[in-house]
Amino acid sequence: MEAILVISNLPNRESAEKLAQLLVEQRLAACVNLLAPCTSVYRWQGIVETATEIPVLIKTTLERYPALESAIRANHPYELPEIIAVSLSAGLPAYLEWLKTETTF
Numbered sequence: 001m002e003a004i005l006v007i008s009n010l011p012n013r014e015s016a017e018k019l020a021q022l023l024v025e026q027r028l029a030a031c032v033n034l035l036a037p038c039t040s041v042y043r044w045q046g047i048v049e050t051a052t053e054i055p056v057l058i059k060t061t062l063e064r065y066p067a068l069e070s071a072i073r074a075n076h077p078y079e080l081p082e083i084i085a086v087s088l089s090a091g092l093p094a095y096l097e098w099l100k101t102e103t104t105f
Contacts, residue, residue: 001100002062003088006069009040009053011077016054019075023058028068030102033057062087064103 006029010016013034020032035055042049060068065085072083088096 001096003091003096003099004060004062004065005086005088006058006060006065006072007084007086008056008058008072008076008082009038010056011051011053013037013054015077016056019072020056020058022075023060023068023071024102026067026071027103027105028064028071029058029060030099031059059099061100061103 008019010019016034020029020034023029023032033056035057037052038055040051040053042051058068062085069083072081
């Protein structure tokens with residue numbers, strides 16, 4: 001079992017909470033942290049944009065990633081949501097075991 005951290009941003013707290021709830025309920029994530037609002041500056045369709053967003057940190061496993069990505073894409077309000085997965089090289093063994101248990105049916 002390989003633990004991963006998936007990072008995304010949502011446009012507001014309500015949509016972030018809704019997605020977090022869905023991911024945990026469906027056992028696609030063991031935990032989702034909703035962070036403080038941040039300012040994002042990016043180029044979209046040739047125009048530099050600035051937006052306030054809610055970053056989310058999603059703890060899951062590599063095995064659950066395909067279904068998690070699918071759920072984010074289906075429930076994210078953006079046309080092209082940020083979905084970045086980062087492998088975890090180490091972690092507290094008991095926490096990683098909990099993560100595995102919470103993402104297993």
